[in-house]
Amino acid sequence: MDAKVELKRVMFLLVGLLCAFYGNAQERQPIWPADKMPDAQSHQIASMLDEAEKADFDADKHRIAYLEWYEKPDPAIANKACMVLISGGAYNSCCDMNLIELWKKTFSDLGFQCVNLVYRTPRPIGIPIYQTAWEDGQRAIRLVRSEAGKHGFDPEKIGVISMSAGSHLALMLATSSSVPAYEAIDQFDTIPCHINYAIVNAPAYVTTDGEAGIPAWLQGYGPDVRLSACFRFDDKTCPMSLHHGGMDEYSPNGSTLVYHKLRSMNIPAELHLYPNKGHGAYGLERGVEFLRQIGIMGPLDQEVDIMTRYAGDEDRKEVVKQNVWPDGKMPNAQEHQLLPYIEWHFPKVLKTKAIQIIYSGGSYEGNDPNGFEVAPARRLLNKLGMTVVTLRYRTPRPKGLSKHITAWEDLQRTIRLVRSQAATYGLDPDQIGIMGSSAGGHLTLMGVTSSRHNSYLPIDEIDKLPCDVQWGIGIYPAYVLSDGFDGPNTNKGNDENVTLAPEFSFDLSTAPMLFIHGDADVYSAMGSVKVWEKMRSMGIQSELHTLALRNHCFQSKASPGTGSYTWLDRIVDFLKEQKKLDHE
The missing domain is CATH 3.40.50.1820 (Alpha/Beta hydrolase fold, catalytic domain)
Structure with missing residues (x-):
């Protein structure tokens, strides 16, 4: 660069500096x-x-x-x-x-x-x-x-x-x-x-x-x-x-x-x-x-186990346990499967008449109503004054049927049971939401999108009640896309020709949902995204958050200040926006 050009540039920058100071700016650079x-x-x-x-x-x-x-x-x-x-x-x-x-x-x-x-x-x-x-x-x-x-x-x-x-x-x-x-x-x-x-x-x-x-x-x-x-x-x-x-x-x-x-x-x-x-x-x-x-702000703090953060039930008043099915009436009963049951977890101070049903994942091979996918959310919602019902559905997978059929039967029956008993507990039978993780997220999609499709023949008066819900929460739902019907997605769910699983009806009772999914999950986050897109095309407004670099079970251990650490706050925010929790 010759001297004249350099001088011209310097003068121009000086002019810019002279007019730089307005607002909170330090320097204006052309x-x-x-x-x-x-x-x-x-x-x-x-x-x-x-x-x-x-x-x-x-x-x-x-x-x-x-x-x-x-x-x-x-x-x-x-x-x-x-x-x-x-x-x-x-x-x-x-x-x-x-x-x-x-x-x-x-x-x-x-x-x-x-x-x-x-x-x-x-x-x-x-x-x-x-x-x-x-x-x-x-x-x-x-x-x-x-x-x-x-x-x-x-x-x-x-x-x-x-x-x-x-x-x-x-x-x-x-x-x-x-x-x-x-x-x-x-x-x-x-x-x-x-x-x-x-x-x-x-x-x-x-x-x-x-x-x-x-x-x-x-x-x-x-x-x-x-x-x-x-x-x-x-x-x-x-x-x-x-x-x-x-x-x-x-x-x-x-x-x-x-x-x-x-x-x-x-x-x-x-x-x-x-x-x-x-x-x-x-x-x-x-x-x-x-x-x-992603590391822009420096090294992450050490990860913390979520069960240590939500360790106690001090905000729970009592627990009531009951079987999902009457004796001898359970459809598609199979000896190798566990007996399904629900537990009502009532808060010490009731602040809402809405009810949240929660259950875990486990590949439809097992499920734990007291593990990290259920207990922390249950304890937080009890603290906020919400009644929570936990479900232990039938696993392992049924023989001769699709992986989710008996769990879906248990979920539909659970929703009807909760609806039938809500008023007895001073709760609203028309304010019921469901939440599940992984296979439980798949089960949540079944409950949200397909409630007009009966999964079993009625057995009593309870089964005359509808099994629709008013909201759903899907945490890294698995088996959502056609390249992962029965396991991890073969190409991360990214192929253009990948479709949603055919078991989701997306019927007229389909409810709004919240999705939280790890971006690096082997059970692809694109499943949640494609369901969100489908719901939007139906005029149903849902919420979605994906988390960079995070895989399946992102919340089990997480670093403070990351989305995997604050994920439960997204649930609280969603429930407040859905007017299921009070804004405090």
Whole structure:
């Protein structure tokens, strides 16, 4: 670089520094030399919306995209990572000032160096709506990487958090760094522009029915709808945490499709889907847990056994045990199977009339109503004032029948028993939910989706009652997909032609569900995702969380501060949203 060019660049940076100090920003750094910005268009500006709306705003002084560097984190907590903040605004403005402030505070307090990327808007004319923002984004990441030494972070620990159109841009940066968005202009453009992690909120324009810059007019469904081809998913594609509202007009199916693609590339990822939520950023703490789990925030704390965390029954008032079937009336009785029974666990202080039925997994070869898949949830819900019924269903697998048939009979009978006795205990017979893990998660799907399909012939008056439920909770459900009917999924559930198991009817009584699944589970998380997609196509809003790098039985032992440690809180949140627990 000759002396004149270098002097010009230095002067330009100094000008940027002189106007840098507004809000909580420490330094404003122009992304481009004034005469080198590609695809410059006279109607575009680079400014956050609150600044652009000021009466004295001079557009000509705000043409060049810039980085806004915030103060370095406290050295005592600095984690050597950088978080780039990217606002949304339909590619027509950078409008998420409140989110930028929230993200800056959250991640600065966690030890990240934070920097706000302010890219050019409104949409360019004659080129893709994202083109100038993508150019700004690639250049910005190169400059951020070049500043790593100065600002004290690792150049391979650069990530983004984003919203809406900003999340479309984040996906471009996360998936397509090998494709140059512009022709190189100086030595900075020899620096790699990949990012290392991303928290992507409500990405817009991801599916082909909305890629022109409109809401997904087919809701992200159908044989003609695919991921937009602008996302290349190259070999630098990074781990991501995708967050989306189930009612978002910028379809959450865009996030499920991105998640599926990441899984097919063996890239750790999380997917967090929120029922009845529109366009917005949800679950920030889930994103923090994701970063902690994948090691961005340093080594994980030692894992803790969940049974030591929920060890006692001090919040339980009493237990009532009863057999599921009258003597001599159990259908398909087989001598090698255990006798099924239920236990009512009543809380000391009843705070809700709703009832949660819980049972474990065990490959349909065994099940334990007192183990780690049942007892912690039961104890927590008792503490919160909810009555819990535990079920020990028949195992091992029946001979001459499908693996789940006798357990399904036991579950349908259990729901009817609970419904028949609820009023006696001052509970609501029409507020019953079911929860199971692994094979028990499969059983939960049977109970949720197929209650109009009787699994046995009636034996008494109780069997005249319906066996539908009002909600379900599926924890890493197994045997959900066609490549894993009777064991682990043969290709991680990632093949395009994999279908849902045929035993799920998805009848008119199908209820909303919460799914929690390890992303690395050999019983594929895509089972939960595909059920979520199916329910959404029926107009049923469910919730879903997958956990990066976590396998089957993720909760048995988990590190504090990760999603595998806080998973029971997702159940409590879900029950509160379903109005089964009081908001306290």
